Amino acid sequence: MISMGNQAGISRATELLSLENSSLCVRGSSQLLLEIPELRICSGERLVVTGPSGSGKSLLLSMITGRWAAQLEHSGTRTIGCERIGYIPQRGQDALHPLMPLGRQLRKASGRSAQAVADTLASVGLDDPQLLQRRPAELSGGQAQRAAVALAALSSAPLILADEPTSALDQASRDKILGLLDKVVSAEQAMVVVTHDPEVAEALATRRIRLDSGKLREELAPARQAVPA
Numbered sequence: 001m002i003s004m005g006n007q008a009g010i011s012r013a014t015e016l017l018s019l020e021n022s023s024l025c026v027r028g029s030s031q032l033l034l035e036i037p038e039l040r041i042c043s044g045e046r047l048v049v050t051g052p053s054g055s056g057k058s059l060l061l062s063m064i065t066g067r068w069a070a071q072l073e074h075s076g077t078r079t080i081g082c083e084r085i086g087y088i089p090q091r092g093q094d095a096l097h098p099l100m101p102l103g104r105q106l107r108k109a110s111g112r113s114a115q116a117v118a119d120t121l122a123s124v125g126l127d128d129p130q131l132l133q134r135r136p137a138e139l140s141g142g143q144a145q146r147a148a149v150a151l152a153a154l155s156s157a158p159l160i161l162a163d164e165p166t167s168a169l170d171q172a173s174r175d176k177i178l179g180l181l182d183k184v185v186s187a188e189q190a191m192v193v194v195t196h197d198p199e200v201a202e203a204l205a206t207r208r209i210r211l212d213s214g215k216l217r218e219e220l221a222p223a224r225q226a227v228p229a
C-alpha cells in the first residue's frame with residue numbers, strides 16, 4: 001500500500017480529503033476502473049497526478065468531487081473536509097457561462113464585489129476594463145484560462161482541481177498560467193493538477209502520484225515543499 005499522509009513542513013495543515021480503500025467500478029460488474037488504497041490531501045499541497053491515457057486520472061477527480069457517472073459504483077471511504085471545491089478545466093471557456101459578460105458572471109458566481117473581481121482579474125493579467133464586458137467566446141484561449149484561474153481564486157475554495165489546465169495553450173500562455181497556478185494556492189488551500197506534461201509537474205508539484213490502469217503505482221519524489229502553514 002502506498003501511504004500518502006502529511007508531508008514535512010505542513011504539520012499544521014488541515015486535511016481536506018481522505019480516501020481509504022476507495023474504488024470505482026461499473027455498476028453490476030466486478031471490474032475495477034480505479035482503486036485508491038489510501039490518499040490524503042492537506043492544505044498547502046499541490047498534488048500533481050500523471051499517467052497514460054485511460055489510466056484513471058479523470059476518474060480520480062470524480063472520486064475527489066464525489067460526482068461520478070450514474071453507471072459507476074463507489075465503495076470504500078471518502079471523507080471530505082471542505083464544502084467547496086474549485087475547478088479549472090482544460091479550456092477556460094468551459095468554466096464560464098457562455099452568454100454572460102465576464103465581469104458580471106465572476107461577480108455572480110463568486111458573490112464578491114466588483115472591486116474584488118477587478119483586482120483578481122488584474123492579478124492574472126486581465127486588467128483591461130473592456131474585457132469585463134466581453135463574453136467568453138470573445139476571449140482568446142489564454143485569456144479564458146486566466147479568467148478560469150481568477151474564478152477559482154475568487155471562489156476561495158479550500159480545494160482546487162485543475163484538469164490539464166495548460167494543454168490547450170501555446171508555450172507563452174502555458175508559462176503564464178503555470179506562474180498563476182503557482183501563486184493561486186495559499187497555505188489554507190490545496191490544488192490537485194492532472195497533467196500529461198512533465199514540465200507542469202516539475203513546476204508545480206509538492207507531491208506527485210502516478211496512475212496506471214486504474215492503480216496508484218508509485219509516488220515520485222516531491223519536487224517542491226508544500227506552502228508552509
Ligand SMILES: Nc1ncnc2c1ncn2[C@@H]1O[C@H](COP(=O)(O)OP(=O)(O)OP(=O)(O)O)[C@@H](O)[C@H]1O
Nearest residue numbers: 026033052053054055056057058059060069071072
Ligand atoms: N462512465 C464510465 N463508464 C465506463 N467506463 C468508464 C467510465 N468513465 C471512465 N471509464 C473508463 O475508465 C478508465 C479511466 O478513464 P479516465 O477518463 O479516468 O482516464 P484518463 O486517465 O483521464 O484518460 P485521458 O488522459 O485520456 O483523459 C478508461 O478505461 C475509461 O474508459
